[in-house]
Amino acid sequence: MSGYMSGILSILAINIIFAYGIFLAVATGQLNLGGAGFQAVGAYAAAYLTATFGLSVPLTLLFGVVLAGLVGVAIAFPILRTKGVYLVLATFAFAEVITGAILNSEELGGAMGISVPAYVDWYVPVIMAVCVIGFVFYVMSTRFGLAMRAIHDDEQVSDLMGVSIRGVKVVAFGIGAALAGLSGGLYAVSYSYVEVQSFNALLSIYVLLYVLLGGTQTAWGPLVGATFFTILPEVLRDALPALKTAVVGLFGDADNVAPPDESWRFVILGLMTILMMVIRPEGLVTRTMVENLQFWKKGATSARREVTEG
Amino acid sequence: MLEVENLDVTYGRTRAVKSVSLTVGEGEIVTVLGANGAGKTSLLRALQGAVRPSGGRIRFNGRDLTAQSPAARVRDGMVLVPEGRQIFVSMTVEENLLMGAYLRKDASVDRDIASIYERFPNLAERRYASASSLSGGEQQMLAIGRALVSRPRLIMLDEPSLGLSPLFVERLFTLLGDLNKDGIGILLVEQNTTMALDIAARGYVLELGTNVLEDTAEALASNTALTEAYLGGHGETATEEPARLA
Numbered sequence: 001m002s003g004y005m006s007g008i009l010s011i012l013a014i015n016i017i018f019a020y021g022i023f024l025a026v027a028t029g030q031l032n033l034g035g036a037g038f039q040a041v042g043a044y045a046a047a048y049l050t051a052t053f054g055l056s057v058p059l060t061l062l063f064g065v066v067l068a069g070l071v072g073v074a075i076a077f078p079i080l081r082t083k084g085v086y087l088v089l090a091t092f093a094f095a096e097v098i099t100g101a102i103l104n105s106e107e108l109g110g111a112m113g114i115s116v117p118a119y120v121d122w123y124v125p126v127i128m129a130v131c132v133i134g135f136v137f138y139v140m141s142t143r144f145g146l147a148m149r150a151i152h153d154d155e156q157v158s159d160l161m162g163v164s165i166r167g168v169k170v171v172a173f174g175i176g177a178a179l180a181g182l183s184g185g186l187y188a189v190s191y192s193y194v195e196v197q198s199f200n201a202l203l204s205i206y207v208l209l210y211v212l213l214g215g216t217q218t219a220w221g222p223l224v225g226a227t228f229f230t231i232l233p234e235v236l237r238d239a240l241p242a243l244k245t246a247v248v249g250l251f252g253d254a255d256n257v258a259p260p261d262e263s264w265r266f267v268i269l270g271l272m273t274i275l276m277m278v279i280r281p282e283g284l285v286t287r288t289m290v291e292n293l294q295f296w297k298k299g300a301t302s303a304r305r306e307v308t309e310g
Numbered sequence: 311m312l313e314v315e316n317l318d319v320t321y322g323r324t325r326a327v328k329s330v331s332l333t334v335g336e337g338e339i340v341t342v343l344g345a346n347g348a349g350k351t352s353l354l355r356a357l358q359g360a361v362r363p364s365g366g367r368i369r370f371n372g373r374d375l376t377a378q379s380p381a382a383r384v385r386d387g388m389v390l391v392p393e394g395r396q397i398f399v400s401m402t403v404e405e406n407l408l409m410g411a412y413l414r415k416d417a418s419v420d421r422d423i424a425s426i427y428e429r430f431p432n433l434a435e436r437r438y439a440s441a442s443s444l445s446g447g448e449q450q451m452l453a454i455g456r457a458l459v460s461r462p463r464l465i466m467l468d469e470p471s472l473g474l475s476p477l478f479v480e481r482l483f484t485l486l487g488d489l490n491k492d493g494i495g496i497l498l499v500e501q502n503t504t505m506a507l508d509i510a511a512r513g514y515v516l517e518l519g520t521n522v523l524e525d526t527a528e529a530l531a532s533n534t535a536l537t538e539a540y541l542g543g544h545g546e547t548a549t550e551e552p553a554r555l556a
Contacts, residue, residue: 143412146401150409153398160358160390161460162381162413217400287400288440 006122010190012230013125014183017132019210019222021179024136026208026216028172029152030080031088035207037095038177040199041068042184044102047114047194057118061185068181073174080169095204102196113195116188125186132179133223139175140219148172152216213276215283224285232272236265311336311371311495312357312388312464318365319352319519326352328519329366334464339486339496341506341527344516350499351393353516354468357497358390359383370464384413387463391453391470399442403433406441406452410459419459426455429485447478454485464495471502483509507531 001009018039025032042064049060079090102108139145147168150158155165188194206229214225241259248257276284312334319327327349334340344350356363359380368376370386383389389410398406407426411419427434430451436444441452450470457465467486471479483505490496490509500506507513507527515523515536523536530536 143408146405146408147412149400149405150398150412153400154396156360157392157396157398158409159360159380160384160392161409161456162379162384163409164381291438291440 001122008230008234009122010125010186012227013122013129014186014190015207015210015226015230016129016223017125017186018180018183018207019214019226020132020136020219021176021181021183022207023211023216023219023222024139024148024172024176024179026211027140027152028148028169029155030169030173031208032091032173032176033088033204033208034091034093034095034098035180036199036201036203037091037098038068038072038180039184039187039203040095040098040102040196041071041177042181043188043194043199044108044114044184045181046185046188047116048108050116050118050189051114054117057120057124057189060118061182061189064185064188065178065182068184069174069178072177072180073170076170076173076177080166080173092201092204095199095201099196099199109195111196113193116192116194118189119192120186120189122190125190128182128186132182133219136222137219144168144171209273213273213283215285217282217287218285218290220285220290221283225283228284229269233265233269236268240264240268311338312497313369314357314366315369316366317353317356317363317368319349319356319361320364321352321361325364326519327356327363330514330516330519330521331366332514332521332524334495334497336463337490337493337495338512339490339498339510341498341500341510341513342516343500343503343506343513343530346501347518348516349519350516351468352519354390354466354497354499357466358388360390381413384460384462387461389457389460389462389465391457391465391467393468393472397441397444397449397452397456399440401441402438403441403444403452404437406456407433407459410456413460422459422461426458429488430455447474447481450474450478450482451485458489462494464497465489466497466499468499469501470498471500471505479505504531 018035021038022032022035045064045067046057046060049055049063050057055063075094079087079094082090103111108114140148147158147163150161150163151165151168159165184199207226210225210229211222212225213229214223215221241257244260245257280286312332314330314332316329316331317327318325318329330349330353332340332342342350342353352361355361357368359375359378359382363376366376367374370383370388373386375383375386375388398409401409404423407423408419411422427437430448432448433452433455436448441449444452454465454467454470470482474482479502486496486498486509498506498510507530510527513525513527513530514521515530523530525533
């Protein structure tokens with residue numbers, strides 16, 4: 001496999017895990033705009049422990065997960081007292097605090113970052129991503145997952161049914177933070193280098209977009225959202241020059257086309273984001289869509305049965 | 311079974327419920343009547359623990375529940391069917407019923423859900439359909455079914471007939487009668503005065519948060535001065551606003 005392909009697979013797997021971390025918070029009605037903060041915790045835990053103590057990769061990943069999860073639970077208590085836009089701002093501020101602290105810490109390399117004396121191939125994040133996908137689908141099928149969806153639907157009525165709103169939210173937020181930490185740890189050992197500038201506000205926004213645009217009603221959403229928005233810029237890398245050549249070609253001079261500026265990819269990405277929000281505000285994958293697909297399958301089998309019986 | 315003493319509910323500086331006392335006996339149907347803004351919904355919310363009363367006492371089967379969570383009340387056998395039949399719209403019919411059994415850990419939940427389907431064949435047909443696809447009347451049946459899965463000894467209903475077609479109102483009150491025959495106590499808050507007094511044994515009338523009258527249902531039903539003064543006459547149900555559909 002080419003280095004380019006394996007690089008894409010790694011970042012795709014990392015983005016999927018990251019998106020599931022944010023999904024668990026969003027699925028209980030909490031918009032988490034602090035994703036980069038939790039990812040940074042995991043990434044720096046892995047990087048620091050490898051570089052300073054020479055711990056093995058599985059051990060450093062585990063530390064990153066546990067640390068990010070603990071930080072998540074610890075800040076969930078104060079942060080989840082806030083609601084709506086205040087919750088979004090509080091999580092955002094949390095991420096700024098984390099990255100600010102790292103930037104000012106000599107021990108963690110400050111603005112220089114840490115180079116990580118460990119490396120994993122693309123299949124490690126991919127296998128982890130498969131495990132995470134299975135885990136989140138499992139969680140959503142349990143009584144706990146049902147309670148998460150109930151809270152997303154209607155907090156007041158969930159309360160009447162005896163759901164511990166605070167408890168479910170804190171646990172979901174904490175597990176989500178742990179997954180974001182895992183994605184950070186994998187990032188550190190896949191790229192063998194971490195610098196705090198890559199865990200910026202834009203990253204938090206992107207991962208939240210993956211989740212919101214993919215759809216928050218089912219566990220398929222983050223998978224589809226993260227995959228779509230990770231692959232799209234790569235596809236545009238080739239498609240965009242071809243498009244420009246074709247458009248200019250309409251006016252004759254197709255042979256002397258300068259390749260379009262890189263930034264056009266992000267213009268298109270932004271436009272698609274706006275379009276999605278207008279056309280499909282519940283996200284790409286909705287519960288009705290998943291149900292229809294299942295009905296379609298059931299319908300097909302029952303139709304077959306009718307044919308054989310009739 | 312349920313004893314409420316001098317209950318106060320305050321929102322900021324507004325006292326929505328002022329020193330209301332009422333009782334519901336084992337297996338009894340009791341109705342609370344009153345015009346809009348009389349404090350009926352606030353009373354029910356306090357009874358279920360969704361708001362903390364600012365004064366008074368709530369006892370259920372001898373246990374003081376005033377400071378307990380809604381979960382504790384559901385465990386003890388009190389359940390509220392909220393106004394506007396607030397079902398979980400992103401869930402299937404079956405998942406809604408499972409939410410009613412959220413606090414139960416015993417193995418007979420499946421059997422209870424099966425008995426709900428026997429009671430409401432419409433729901434059985436649609437068990438894997440999205441709850442939001444049900445009609446208003448079916449949603450009300452689902453909300454009641456969901457409450458029943460928690461195995462209540464007292465079921466409290468907030469304006470269950472609001473926005474239902476006459477046919478479904480008829481079915482609703484038949485259902486309440488059936489539930490009562492099974493020994494479940496019912497606290498019914500209604501604007502449909504005639505039907506409520508018809509089914510209830512006793513009734514209370516609230517006005518501006520205070521309990522202004524308390525009598526047997528028969529006596530209240532024959533009290534025409536009451537219906538005109540506090541409840542705005544018999545024609546009221548026909549002019550009600552349409553129900554909120556979740």
